[in-house]
Amino acid sequence: MAPQKFRQPPQAPPLFTGTPESVVKDTKELLAKSKKIIDDVVAQTSEKDASFKNVLLPMAYDENDQTLSAHVLGFYQSVSTDQALRDASTEAEKLMDEYSIEASMREDVYKLVDSALKRKEELDPESQRLLEKEHKSYIRNGLNLPAGPKRDRFKEIKLRLSQLSIEFSKNLNEENGGIWFTKEELAGVPEDVLETLKQEDGRYWLTFKYPDLFPTLKYATNTETRRKVFVANENKVNQNVPLFREAMLLRDEMARLLGYPTYAEFVIEDKMMKSAKKVDDFLAGLRGRLADGGLDEIKTLKALKKKDVESRSEKFDDRYFLWDHRYYDRLMQEQDYQLDQNLISEWFPLQSTILGMLKIFEELFGLVFVEVTGKDRDTISPTGKGDDIVWHEETQIFSVWDDEGEGGGFVGYLYLDLFPRQGKYGHAANFNLQPGFITQYGTRRYPATALVCNFSKPTPKKPSLLKHDEVTTLFHELGHGIHDLVSRTTYSRFHGTSTVRDFVEAPSQMLENWCWTPSQLKALSRHYSTLSEDYNKAWQSSNSTNSDKPSETLPDDLIEKLLKTKNLNGALFNLRQLHFGIFDMTVHEPESHKEVEELKISELYNHLRNDISKLDGPEALGEGDNWGNGQATFGHLMGGYQAGYYGYLSSQVYSTDMFYTVFKKDPMNQKEGRRYRHTVLEKGGSQDEMQTLIDFLGREPNSKAFYKELGLD
Template identity: 30%
Template sequence: MTNPLLQSFNTKYNSAPFAEIKEEHYLPAFKELIDQSLQEIQEITQNPETPTFENTIEALAYSGEQLDVVSNIFFNLNSAETNDEIQQIAQEVSPLLTEFASKISQNEQLFSRIKKVYDEKDHYSLNEEQKMLLEETYKGFVRNGALLNDEKKEQLKNINIELSKKSLQFGQNVLAATNQYYKHLTNKDDLAGIPEAILAQYEEEAKERNLEGYVITLQFPSLLPVLTYAENRELRKELAIANGKKSFDGGEFDNQNLIKELVQLRQEKAQLLGYKSFADYVLEERMAKSPQKVLEFLNELLTKAKPFAQKDVEELSVLAKANGITEMQSYDHAYYAEKLRKQKFDFNDEELKPYFQLDKVQEAVFGLAGKLFGLEFVETADIQKYHADVKTYEIYEGENFKALLYADYHPRKGKRAGAWMTSFKNQYIKNGENHRPHISVVCNFTKPTSETPSLLTFNEVTTLFHEFGHALHGVLANTQYPNLSGTSVKWDFVELPSQFLENYCYEPEFLKTFAKHYQTGEVLPDEKIQKIEDSKNFMEGYQTLRQLSFGILDMSYHAENVKVEDVKTFETETIKATQVYPTLSETAVSTSFSHIFQGGYSAGYYSYKWAEVLDADAFQYFKENGIFNPEIAAKYKVLLSSGGTKDPMELYKNFRGSEPKVESLLKRAFG
């Protein structure tokens, strides 16, 4: 059997040959490519020449290229277009990759060569990027156990394999629990308050399941309208509890024991490597540097934001009391927030949606990238896709091909919830050739119906800009080495480009270029634009507290000597200072907290708020000098294209001229 994953891709730009890949190709490809990559490592270690930067550090940076490509293809599909077979393969492949990583990081011959180059680094004439690669390579090996004895290395390898399997299982459980639940209704009166356009989606969902009436799922575009608009409080409660019970109901997809195991394994790993806690281990490689600094940062924001959050809830309680509700619950928040927003600003998301046609919003974000960075996007039919919904674009800067973009916007059974940017192929320069990246933006926006195109809420507009900010970090990448390219930066710096781009959604001069009614072409009226601006910080106190609760919960799971005997109790105690509503005993945040138990945000969720300080400060610089200022855009482009080649604070100061100020965020959030 010819395996396309083991051949040169005979495709435009060497893009992934999705049409030719079958599930049975993955496992043999992984096994073969792991062997090939280990052979490359052996060639480095057995090189009879004295270790040098070129024959050791650089050779290692460029090794395993095809394995990286196949891993990206496989794991991206496991998130965006998975099935039972792919999930099963993932369970088999993840331990193989973890063991492979351990074989490299614990290869004594390889490390001795790296250490020799590192110890003699002053003898080399290295440029800034080469110095960073050497530093990161050496630290990476030490942080992966290179200085441990053989017994401890074996322990670490086994811990890493278990962590890999269990975090994968965590994500699979969340997806299965999400897909398992649906609410079937036949009486339209039960859905009073929900806009007709949303009801049409529920009807379509019912038809797809061969049912009469309406079906609501736990996919976000289906769930959120119930919580926001449904007059039926019992329905809001039922859906909110169903969502909060995901993987917390003691059933087949329960994640409580997995959380305890993951926390314990991470703690063991950190202590084995000589750190007090997993948070200490992680934060050594972040801008924040220590758990103490993160907690000081989070608690400073908590102190400032809590009075605003309490004021937010008090305002909502007045409306709820008019409906006879004496004690508001968390599942009442979105409903009464929408009512108050309507009352204060006289608009709601549904009346804005006709002005935010997905195609036009995408055009706008493409146009913004053109205005700031000189990029042009051209849709192409020459690139193979993993699903019919996906659209592909060639990106150019002048005559130069810059990147390939996959845009995947609509929910389906095989796609996990949320929105994310990822890459199928990284940018790097080798033998004088600049290999350009293949970037993917994945979202879960409402599908078009036979009657209407895909229309976005304003929140979804900002989501698209957010993910596209990440994409630009990848698209503009221009570094020598793949492991310093694009989004390969400190984790608490990675959200700066994404959150920065969201700011443009609130700028009237820019909004008017694309916010046009999909039927009439009418530009979004000035008074509605003013209301969007006025409402920008609506419920900001509550939203800040919510984000802080996630950050504090994450840090607590990864703190020194942490003991989790009962997930719900631990969670409740940890975040009680951030809570402004009674806790629902049937629900838990932790059991579907994929960011920290499946994704890469463990001991790093605070990064969102940390990066908000950066993005508020950065955009303030543009605001003071013009939001399309070409000189400042050129400096910002240097920051984006530099990837992880410099310390992020140095990159930021080169762009801004000074360190970021927390006051920029507080001013934007609370005036």
């Protein structure tokens, strides 16, 4: 970390002092104020006088102001330990969505925006983009439909879809199931994982949270244990099954009301790909290239499974199941590549790894991160109480600054919330808390952004240790956080990661490459035994047969072994992503509404997974395709990635192109790092994303590097 004394930031961080009562009250007041501003615009402006300045600007300034409170009001449902506060936050989001739908379908406002667009004023590019996007959003919200039953039905659908999305997400966040296992049934699961599990009468309660789920699927030697865990996880929120089905039906009906042949066409029209056919062709082409590789990988893994089960005098079933894959993928790393991920994790204690990552961002982008602790929190808190600027005692907060070369100014706030708890968002994600923008007075508002993750908690003997794939996940989400922090847009609408969905992952996916670079793996790593004398003693007691003291940073031989596994079973990994992407497109582009009504969604999800990934599920045991409801756990398809999950793969094309073209030879090139910051990250969604790529690459992006990386060129 760059040396930096604590400085008083020019802007206070957001407060997290909401109560169940205040959250709903504040939301209603916020929306009433917003409605009055729009009502005043309508009352004071005629169509012939409508302009960007008197119609769009007041609404844009109101949107800017709204986001300063709205994001936090909706954030409590993902992080609060208080059930009542989570429920109030969910209600607040519902109210905000309902208001947004109401406002987006106001014909009186649409007529003014339409007139402002037709005025053809000379505007700066970002303002012109705001005007065009706003105009198009009214059309996409049904205002090209005649007033009456069709438009009323469209509005009903929008409101119901909002309710379904909120309920679906809440069910996932509140999920608290699990399975009791004996120690024998959990044979092979690392002891430090077992130590964190609830115990009762000699049995262990295994939840479906990632720190429990993934190690069990990777290490449990008992096939039946892995099968039980896998199938139960696919069925952990079956109350979402009817919600998902209803959403598919409503989305299809909505698209057809607007004159689109499918919901996918409606969504993708506004993205980089532009058409569903282009997406389908992209996914089909990738599937064709990956299919043979996937079968070859399964053949090798199946041979490994045969050898493993027969070594235990068990009968080989000549199958390779979904619950086999994490186990034998890990075993292959250990046996064929002599790579032990548990051993690797000893060099990636969570806190020192985070500091190493922040140091990379400091050097590459010209930033300085200063952790705010103790009395310094009181100093920057608007209330004078440091507890008021965090939502949980485990939350870390950093003030972020430009280094001297970038001007030394304030950038924003970064929050980290890293461990699982009941009611908390269950995956890893970046949440914007307050966007940056230019105020109506010409001053800049600075952003605040939060990483919400679920890594294993430290134990008395060990700190939280990250497997390499968790290191990559953390770096990816931090990449979103940096995108959020360094963005410099005029309007909050375009700030940071507010880009089209088939581009938004590209900047973070590109940064994942730093986790596969020898010099950066060295820089990120530090053996946990060097962190404190207590940890050193704990390491020595658990390694009594090994007298050699571990090196402080990850040894070269382990780095070499790790790098050899970068694309190990890569075809199967990408076929898994293809399953998600193709399922998403399949449910969103049936030729008729009747076909949507007749969709057997769970069967389709499971059938496609088997057909695309070639991994067997319970259907191979004669249980049919209706054994699980994975779509009910698939939050992306209810939370913004519907008819857009392909974006993870298309973004990978762009990210690999950027890395190979600019950074592969010298990942820590500071000149290029700063150029990337200012050319790509700073722009957010303020200009066409293809233009952003062209500006950075000096040409249009292509797939060559992507296929080369996968060995498919």
